[in-house]
Amino acid sequence: MGNANKSGNDREDIGSDPIAAALKQMHDAVTNEELPDDFLRLLEEIDLKIASNNVVRG
Amino acid sequence: MIAQEIIDPDKQFRAQLVGLLPSLRSFSRGLCGHREMADDLAQDAMMRAWAARASYAQGSNFRAWMFMILRNQFYTTIRKNARTTSLDPEVAERLLVVAPAQQNGINVEDVAKALQQLPAEQREVLLLIGANGLSYDEAAEIIGCAIGTVKSRLARGRIALSALIDGPANGGLFASSQPQVKQGKGHDAAKERSDALRVPTATKLIAAAR
Numbered sequence: 310m311g312n313a314n315k316s317g318n319d320r321e322d323i324g325s326d327p328i329a330a331a332l333k334q335m336h337d338a339v340t341n342e343e344l345p346d347d348f349l350r351l352l353e354e355i356d357l358k359i360a361s362n363n364v365v366r367g
Numbered sequence: 368m369i370a371q372e373i374i375d376p377d378k379q380f381r382a383q384l385v386g387l388l389p390s391l392r393s394f395s396r397g398l399c400g401h402r403e404m405a406d407d408l409a410q411d412a413m414m415r416a417w418a419a420r421a422s423y424a425q426g427s428n429f430r431a432w433m434f435m436i437l438r439n440q441f442y443t444t445i446r447k448n449a450r451t452t453s454l455d456p457e458v459a460e461r462l463l464v465v466a467p468a469q470q471n472g473i474n475v476e477d478v479a480k481a482l483q484q485l486p487a488e489q490r491e492v493l494l495l496i497g498a499n500g501l502s503y504d505e506a507a508e509i510i511g512c513a514i515g516t517v518k519s520r521l522a523r524g525r526i527a528l529s530a531l532i533d534g535p536a537n538g539g540l541f542a543s544s545q546p547q548v549k550q551g552k553g554h555d556a557a558k559e560r561s562d563a564l565r566v567p568t569a570t571k572l573i574a575a576a577r
Contacts, residue, residue, distance in 0.1 A: 328528060329497045331478040336498035339396050340389035348388060351410055352381070355417055359377045 380420045383429045384413060390430070390499055391437060397494040398441050400483040408444060412437035430501075434509045438491065445487070473532065481531035489524030492517055 391412065395405040416423075416436050423432055482490055488510075495506040496517075507514045 327473040328478060328525065328532075331473050331475045332482075332493060332497035333500075334475050335397065335479055336390075336393045336494075339393035342389075342392070344388060345406060347406065347410060348413070351413060352385065355381055355384075358417075359375070359381065362377060363375070 376425070377420070379425075380417070380423070384416065384433070387430060387433055388413070391433060394434060394494055394499060395437055395441070397482065397498060398438075398487070398491060400479075408440055409437065412440050415440065428505065428508065431505050431508045434495070434501075435511075438509060442487075477532050478528070481528050484531055485524055485527055489520050489527060492520040493524045493528065496521055 388409070392406060392409045395409040395412070396402060399405040399408060412433065416433055419436070423429070482493065485493070491510065492506060495501045495509060496503070501509075503514045503517050506517045510517065
């Protein structure tokens with residue numbers, strides 16, 4: 310581990326702590342979930358807005 | 368010949384937003400302890416950010432900006448609705464949908480439950496730094512406080528979380544862990560952050576429980 314933090318990435322050291330590792334695991338469990346449909350619908354709304362803005366701009 | 372492409376700022380903003388959604392959902396879930404409520408909050412933050420995209424300075428820290436919006440929305444919501452903060456831990460356990468797993472002897476579900484019993488100001492720091500891997504600087508920017516405040520909240524949150532999980536009487540879960548190392552000149556920030564997340568001594572755990 311020694312100089313692993315020189316780059317500013319301390320994941321390695323934090324990973325050695327069980328509570329930090331559990332927090333990271335909770336985080337990973339959510340980030341690995343498929344994005345729910347509600348979010349996809351909002352992104353579609355944004356796409357429509359972008360498209361309509363581009364039409365207005367010509 | 369290189370085609371000159373005009374980058375649409377809205378498309379650029381959307382791409383950044385999409386890339387951040389998983390982390391945003393995770394932060395929201397950790398804050399709320401309730402899956403549906405957390406997703407509602409994340410969606411709300413997403414649309415608020417879109418509406419306020421003109422105020423985002425291109426090239427600045429998009430993640431910090433988005434997390435700040437979500438955090439502000441969270442506190443607005445809990446002010447309006449007290450039930451968010453008084454969520455039954457057993458309900459939180461069912462709704463968190465964290466796969467039962469052990470991390471070096473720690474049950475992740477226990478950590479998830481204990482996290483919901485912490486004051487929000489400690490919980491958010493643990494989530495930002497411990498779960499999302501943000502720096503002290505970023506966490507301070509999001510919360511709108513000094514770096515020293517972030518550090519002390521992280522230390523207090525860490526002690527309280529350990530005490531909640533295992534109780535102070537047992538001297539913490541990881542009695543064999545080394546105590547915090549005294550810092551000398553030249554210590555780097557990452558090492559300091561790592562030390563702050565380490566398991567405290569039994570004495571500190573007992574003091575925290577009083």
